[in-house]
Amino acid sequence: MDISDSPEESTFRVTVRQFIEDNLHSLVSSRGASADNVDTLKHAQSVLYSGGLVGVTWPKEYGGAGGTVVQQLIINEELDRAQAPRLIGWMGVGLCGPAIITHGTGEQKSRYLTNILTGEEIWCQLFSEPGAGSDLAAVATKAVPTEDGWVLRGQKVWNTGAHWSDYGVALARTGSPEDRHRGLTAFVVDMSAPGVTVRPLREMTGHAAFNEVFLEDVELPANAVLGEVGQGWAVALTMLMNERFVVGGDGSTYGAGPGALTSEVRKALPQLSESSRELVLQEYAACWIEALACRMTGNRLISRVSQGGEPGPEGSVGKLALGALLKRVGSLGLSLQGETAVFAAAPDGTNHWQNVAMFAPGLSLAGGTPEVMKNILGERILGLPPEPRVTASPALTTSPTASRDGA
Numbered sequence: 527m528d529i530s531d532s533p534e535e536s537t538f539r540v541t542v543r544q545f546i547e548d549n550l551h552s553l554v555s556s557r558g559a560s561a562d563n564v565d566t567l568k569h570a571q572s573v574l575y576s577g578g579l580v581g582v583t584w585p586k587e588y589g590g591a592g593g594t595v596v597q598q599l600i601i602n603e604e605l606d607r608a609q610a611p612r613l614i615g616w617m618g619v620g621l622c623g624p625a626i627i628t629h630g631t632g633e634q635k636s637r638y639l640t641n642i643l644t645g646e647e648i649w650c651q652l653f654s655e656p657g658a659g660s661d662l663a664a665v666a667t668k669a670v671p672t673e674d675g676w677v678l679r680g681q682k683v684w685n686t687g688a689h690w691s692d693y694g695v696a697l698a699r700t701g702s703p704e705d706r707h708r709g710l711t712a713f714v715v716d717m718s719a720p721g722v723t724v725r726p727l728r729e730m731t732g733h734a735a736f737n738e739v740f741l742e743d744v745e746l747p748a749n750a751v752l753g754e755v756g757q758g759w760a761v762a763l764t765m766l767m768n769e770r771f772v773v774g775g776d777g778s779t780y781g782a783g784p785g786a787l788t789s790e791v792r793k794a795l796p797q798l799s800e801s802s803r804e805l806v807l808q809e810y811a812a813c814w815i816e817a818l819a820c821r822m823t824g825n826r827l828i829s830r831v832s833q834g835g836e837p838g839p840e841g842s843v844g845k846l847a848l849g850a851l852l853k854r855v856g857s858l859g860l861s862l863q864g865e866t867a868v869f870a871a872a873p874d875g876t877n878h879w880q881n882v883a884m885f886a887p888g889l890s891l892a893g894g895t896p897e898v899m900k901n902i903l904g905e906r907i908l909g910l911p912p913e914p915r916v917t918a919s920p921a922l923t924t925s926p927t928a929s930r931d932g933a
């Protein structure tokens with residue numbers, strides 16, 4: 527893989543960098559979304575879209591630019607360099623949009639896709655339930671057919687961004703519980719529909735980024751079905767594989783990529799004693815190398831995906847590595863602040879390293895836990911014998927065809 531820019535790519539990079547410099551800094555100062563800055567971040571996404579920086583690889587007919595994967599990598603790198611916040615609509619752009627492109631009807635594609643890119647409509651993933659996380663085939667939310675559509679009843683949990691989302695992709699049971707993953711259907715849920723209640727949950731970072739979502743007799747039209755009735759598992763797999771692919775990376779989108787790491791460490795060095803400076807520099811070098819290795823692994827996967835097909839189980843490598851890296855980078859960041867880390871806040875009011883350190887455990891769970899990722903890698907990539915599966919009750923059953931590992 528040649529990773530240097532061609533003359534055309536180099537020109538593209540200059541244009542992207544200039545666009546970000548001219549537009550983004552005046553728009554946003556904070557890296558994370560919160561209920562207070564959703565409108566600003568939506569506007570920022572629309573500005574980035576107008577500059578061709580969102581959905582560059584999406585086909586033109588769906589609002590994309592029909593560009594190359596290398597262009598997307600250049601955009602990612604330049605956004606990291608500028609320490610830009612993550613797209614508020616990343617879940618729509620990275621997970622739900624690709625599922626609509628793969629499984630949606632023509633009507634769904636023309637109705638939803640462009641608004642996902644512009645940031646006009648934000649999407650969330652309504653998969654997990656109190657009894658169905660890793661074992662996603664245990665989903666108990668029910669969808670009952672009516673004369674002209676469906677009625678949805680159940681509870682979802684840990685739904686990132688559901689409180690500022692316009693739509694969600696929900697997985698619901700349309701067959702019997704014994705059918706496991708064969709009895710599931712995916713639905714597009716209008717988050718403002720009567721019967722949808724969203725309750726934010728506070729994390730240890732202090733932010734409320736994810737939610738409980740209650741679905742009480744929510745009426746859905748017939749065209750809310752995404753994919754085929756009973757084929758929701760296929761939609762879920764597309765979304766999960768894209769999730770691992772999108773989440774796995776060098777930590778840039780979480781404020782812990784090589785760019786942010788270098789600038790934050792540089793700021794802290796003058797305050798450190800000579801002896802601790804050496805230790806910090808060693809750990810910094812190790813984290814920086816790991817971040818770069820994650821970026822290269824991600825780039826390799828992206829370049830393979832660009833040759834056709836969906837991201838496969840290989841995305842689990844990046845997801846697993848990033849979970850570990852973020853924990854390591856978070857500890858390094860806190861150690862830069864010494865004992866004051868317990869109280870520290872940056873001059874701009876943000877607790878950058880505290881956020882990285884406290885979000886790290888959550889990131890390694892989201893989209894599949896490390897144990898589940900290791901099972902995928904062992905069984906599907908390395909071809910090792912499967913883990914023994916214990917069947918205690920339908921709710922506790924895990925099997926290669928049923929767990930969130932997508933096997």
Ligand SMILES: Cc1cc2nc3c(=O)[nH]c(=O)nc-3n(C[C@H](O)[C@H](O)[C@H](O)COP(=O)(O)OP(=O)(O)OC[C@H]3O[C@@H](n4cnc5c(N)ncnc54)[C@H](O)[C@@H]3O)c2cc1C
Pocket residue numbers: 650651652653654656657658659660661683684685686687736887888889891892893894895896897898901913924929930
């Ligand atoms: C920050 C964050 C954001 C999230 N965002 C969303 C979202 O937007 N939408 C959404 O639907 N969900 C979301 N989730 C939920 C997430 O996908 C689940 O938490 C995850 O799949 C784990 O499921 P669980 O919490 O039910 O844990 P469980 O499945 O109960 O797992 C508990 C423990 O058992 C282990 N375990 C389970 N099965 C196996 C197995 N087969 N082999 C070995 N070990 C196993 C797990 O690894 C874990 O250590 C989010 C979670 C977090 C933390």
